Amino acid sequence: MARTKPRALRWWFTGLAAVLSALVVAVAVTAADSVTEHRGVTAYAEAERPPPISAPSESAAPAPAPRSAGSTPADAPRFPDAGLEHDFTALGVAVHDRHAGETVLRDGADRQFTSASLVKLLVAFEALEHHARTVDIHTMLARSDDDIAGLLWVRHGGPEIVTTWAQRLDLPGTAPPAQANRWGDTLTTADDVVAVYRYLLTDAPADVRELVLGGLRAATPLGADGFDQSFGIPDATGEAGAVKQGWACCLPDRVLHSTGVVGAHDRYVVVVLTRSPSTVGWETASADVTDVVTQVLNALPE
Numbered sequence: 001m002a003r004t005k006p007r008a009l010r011w012w013f014t015g016l017a018a019v020l021s022a023l024v025v026a027v028a029v030t031a032a033d034s035v036t037e038h039r040g041v042t043a044y045a046e047a048e049r050p051p052p053i054s055a056p057s058e059s060a061a062p063a064p065a066p067r068s069a070g071s072t073p074a075d076a077p078r079f080p081d082a083g084l085e086h087d088f089t090a091l092g093v094a095v096h097d098r099h100a101g102e103t104v105l106r107d108g109a110d111r112q113f114t115s116a117s118l119v120k121l122l123v124a125f126e127a128l129e130h131h132a133r134t135v136d137i138h139t140m141l142a143r144s145d146d147d148i149a150g151l152l153w154v155r156h157g158g159p160e161i162v163t164t165w166a167q168r169l170d171l172p173g174t175a176p177p178a179q180a181n182r183w184g185d186t187l188t189t190a191d192d193v194v195a196v197y198r199y200l201l202t203d204a205p206a207d208v209r210e211l212v213l214g215g216l217r218a219a220t221p222l223g224a225d226g227f228d229q230s231f232g233i234p235d236a237t238g239e240a241g242a243v244k245q246g247w248a249c250c251l252p253d254r255v256l257h258s259t260g261v262v263g264a265h266d267r268y269v270v271v272v273l274t275r276s277p278s279t280v281g282w283e284t285a286s287a288d289v290t291d292v293v294t295q296v297l298n299a300l301p302e
Contacts, residue, residue, distance in 0.1 A: 086288040087280045089253065092273035094190035095296060096198065099267050105299060109190040112173055113273040114255050116246030117144045119186040121196050122165045124212050125204070127152045134211055141215030144245065145224040146184075153183045162186050169199050184248050190271040193259055197269040201261065216242035216260065231286035232258020233270060236293040242266070250278035256285045258293055268300060 092113060095105035103109075124137050132152060140148040153161065159176030166174040173189035200212055219240055223229045229245040243260030259271045272292050276285050 086274075086291065087276050087284060088274045088288065089277060090273075090275040091292070092190035092271070093292070093296060094194045094269075094271045095300065096194045096269040097267065097301075098198075098201065098269065099265075103194070104301070105296060106190075109194075109271075110173055111273075112175075112187045112189055113257070113275060114184065114248055114251075114253075115174075115186040115188045116184050116248040116255055116257060117146075117149070118188060118193060118244055118246045118257055118259060119162065119183055120144070120149050121200070121212070121244060122161055122186075123149055123152050123156070123183070124215075125165060125208065126156045126161045128208050128211070130156050132156070137211060138215045138218070139224075141212065141244065142218040143220050143224040144227075144229060147224070149183060154181075158183070165196075166192075169195055171195055185251070188273075190273050193271045193273070194269050197259070197261065197271075201266060201269070213242050213261075216244055219243050219245070227282075228286070231256070232272060232289045232293045233260045233262060235290040236297055237262055247282070249282075252278060254278050254280055254282075254285055256282075256289050258289050262297070263300075270296060272296065 090108065090111060090113065092108040092111045093105060094103060094109040096102070097104045120140055124141060127137060128134075132155075136148050136152065139145050140152065157164070158180050162174060162176040165171070169192075171188070171192040173187070174192045175187045177183060177185035177187075179185065200209055204212070217240065219229060219234070219242075221228065221230050223245075227247055229247075232245065233243050234240055241260050241262055243258065245259070246255065246257035248255050254276045255274065256276070257271075257273045259273075260269075262268050262270055270293065272289060274285070274289055274292070276288070
């Protein structure tokens with residue numbers, strides 16, 4: 001004969017079932033909220049969105065561009081900083097001439113810096129291979145939007161993004177952040193940033209190149225956080241160009257980077273990475289970066 005469970009035991013099981021059911025509902029609501037948050041990252045009208053992009057499969061990933069076939073980075077002239085006053089504790093400069101196929105200016109180019117928003121270039125490459133929304137990529141780059149970068153970072157591998165692309169593009173000085181959620185603490189060098197731009201301009205799939213360069217050329221005067229990102233290359237050239245800027249403080253230093261493509265037919269890749277004491281204000285550091293970029297540009301052949 002079947003045994004009947006005591007009433008108290010039956011109530012215990014009933015209560016447990018109710019708790020488990022509530023937990024399942026809570027998880028489902030949280031997941032839905034997460035999706036809603038992503039979909040609401042940027043509210044653009046459909047007609048304003050950049051064209052869709054087809055991401056290449058991993059098996060069809062293009063081979064990285066070989067390092068300079070002309071002079072090696074170590075052979076390049078040093079940055080002519082004589083007489084230039086600044087408060088930097090570290091400076092990394094590299095300029096690649098795409099017409100000549102060689103690095104034409106280099107100083108401290110293998111020195112590691114916190115990347116700040118420069119890592120968004122690698123985030124963009126990886127996210128596009130996973131069919132991320134093109135509007136998010138465009139906005140992340142043009143407005144240097146940290147919220148979108150954080151979502152894409154988590155969704156597409158976090159530190160593995162940096163590890164994967166450092167291997168694919170042969171970036172020996174680029175390393176993921178020590179804390180997985182701090183994407184801006186990725187380490188990189190001026191030499192490596194030049195290599196990233198060379199991949200973008202030469203070997204990236206055409207639709208990736210068009211979308212990413214479009215975002216860089218559409219860089220807004222103010223970043224999504226309100227920071228004035230017209231320092232460096234834009235101020236030195238008098239035009240927006242195709243730039244990716246980076247800024248961060250204060251663990252423990254202030255970093256400010258200006259990178260991009262300048263000249264007719266995107267001739268030069270210019271990378272200036274800087275580190276200053278946190279006591280140096282943003283206005284001073286920004287002016288110093290612009291002075292360095294101006295002197296770099298003045299040293300380049302016409």
